[in-house]
Amino acid sequence: MGxxxxxxxxxxxxxxxxxGAMGSLLIDQGLPAGAPxxxxxxxxxxxxxxxxxxxxxxGSNVVLTNTFGGSGLKLAAYKRENSIEEYNRKAVEIAIESxxxxxxxxxxxxxxxxxxxxxxxxxxxxxxxxxxxxxxILADAGVDLFFIETMVDLQEAEAAVKSVKxxxxxxxxxxxxxxxxxxxxxxIMGNSIEQCVASLQKLGVDAIGANCTIGSDDMIELIKELxxxxxxxxxxxxxxxxxxLIKGETVYPTTSKDFAKDISQIVKNNARIVGGCCGTDPGxxxxxxxKIKR
Numbered sequence: 001m002g003x004x005x006x007x008x009x010x011x012x013x014x015x016x017x018x019x020g021a022m023g024s025l026l027i028d029q030g031l032p033a034g035a036p037x038x039x040x041x042x043x044x045x046x047x048x049x050x051x052x053x054x055x056x057x058x059g060s061n062v063v064l065t066n067t068f069g070g071s072g073l074k075l076a077a078y079k080r081e082n083s084i085e086e087y088n089r090k091a092v093e094i095a096i097e098s099x100x101x102x103x104x105x106x107x108x109x110x111x112x113x114x115x116x117x118x119x120x121x122x123x124x125x126x127x128x129x130x131x132x133x134x135x136x137i138l139a140d141a142g143v144d145l146f147f148i149e150t151m152v153d154l155q156e157a158e159a160a161v162k163s164v165k166x167x168x169x170x171x172x173x174x175x176x177x178x179x180x181x182x183x184x185x186x187x188i189m190g191n192s193i194e195q196c197v198a199s200l201q202k203l204g205v206d207a208i209g210a211n212c213t214i215g216s217d218d219m220i221e222l223i224k225e226l227x228x229x230x231x232x233x234x235x236x237x238x239x240x241x242x243x244x245l246i247k248g249e250t251v252y253p254t255t256s257k258d259f260a261k262d263i264s265q266i267v268k269n270n271a272r273i274v275g276g277c278c279g280t281d282p283g284x285x286x287x288x289x290x291k292i293k294r
Contacts, residue, residue: 007104007145008171008206010061011233011272015292018106018237018275019055019063020284024250026051026066036078038070038087045094052098054282059289060275061104064147065091068110071134073126077113085137092141106147106173107138109160116155127159128166136167145171149237150212150277152177154191154199161203173207173273174200175235178222180214185222193222197229209235212277215242215254216262220269227270236263236271240279252279260287267292 010016026037029047040048052063070088075081095105112130114122135146146164151157157174164172176196178185185193200208208230210222219238226234241254254262263274276284 004102004104006171007062010104011207015267016233016273017059017061017285017289018235018273019052019060020276020280020282021278022051022064022066023068024278025281036069036075036080037066038068038075038083038091039080041066041087041090041094042083045090048091049094049098051282052095055285056098056100056103058282058285060285061102062106062145062147062275063095063099063103064106064108064149065095065138065143067091067108067134067138068149069113071109071112071130073112073114073122073130074110084134088134088137089141092138092143096142104144105142106145107135107143107170109134109138109146109148109164110150111152111156116153124155124159127156128163131160131163132167135164139168139170143170145173145206147173147175149175150177151175152187153189154187154196155189157196158199158203161200161205165204171206172204173209173235174205175209175211175237177212178210178214180218180222185210185225193226194229197226201230201232205232207233207235207273209237209271209273211235211237212239215239216259216266217241217254220262220265223266223269223271233272234270235273236266237275237277238262238266239277240284243279254279256280256284256287259284260291263288264291 148160216238240252
């Protein structure tokens with residue numbers, strides 16, 4: 001992929017633009033309900049590649065591999081755990097094929113969909129083993145960094161970070177998912193921003209932030225609070241508003257113009273790595289780039 005500078009060096013020089021949603025775009029293109037998006041890495045690679053290309057064309061510096069649910073524990077829910085290597089390796093190959101010389105590929109790591117004891121039947125050792133397998137495959141396939149995202153349990157996020165540190169020296173970006181409450185922002189497992197920052201900084205992550213659940217308007221406030229707690233580069237990847245069910249379809253109300261306006265304010269609040277989550281598409285990324293360049 002050429003002699004491009006390391007992503008952390010680029011981050012010292014300029015704002016990093018991530019991509020937007022993947023899963024919702026695949027559903028729009030016909031991904032069957034209840035099917036893991038990772039199956040299309042094998043059965044419909046051209047559609048995955050086209051989405052990556054559209055994000056790069058829109059101005060993304062980094063695209064995330066189609067591996068959000070590609071860990072063994074997550075794939076086991078679909079009885080596809082034996083396909084973990086095939087799905088993850090193919091996802092990286094597709095992303096690399098679509099990547100320009102100055103682009104970057106992030107190995108995307110999402111939550112396992114399982115819970116620790118006593119809520120579930122999983123241990124932290126299970127978490128670490130689960131992520132080690134996936135991360136080793138992604139590292140061997142050639143990703144430039146890891147993006148651990150949409151984590152709602154700090155202990156699971158910690159396990160994921162420990163796993164990647166055990167198999168690779170690549171940069172690690174971590175994004176938690178918070179809900180806005182009367183007491184402030186917390187994960188659904190009750191972890192505060194302060195707790196997440198303190199723990200993840202101690203583990204040596206390279207960037208920290210938030211994605212999903214909340215819209216770009218609420219993300220402005222969250223990033224402002226996060227900026228008071230860390231000197232690490234901050235990630236912001238909000239939804240396009242709160243989803244609404246209209247005539248049987250899930251609709252995200254925030255327009256790309258309003259989203260880009262909010263992202264501009266988020267950048268003023270010191271976010272250095274920005275993109276979109278649910279409800280966004282390449283058009284949103286293009287608007288962000290236009291707004292920030294102006």
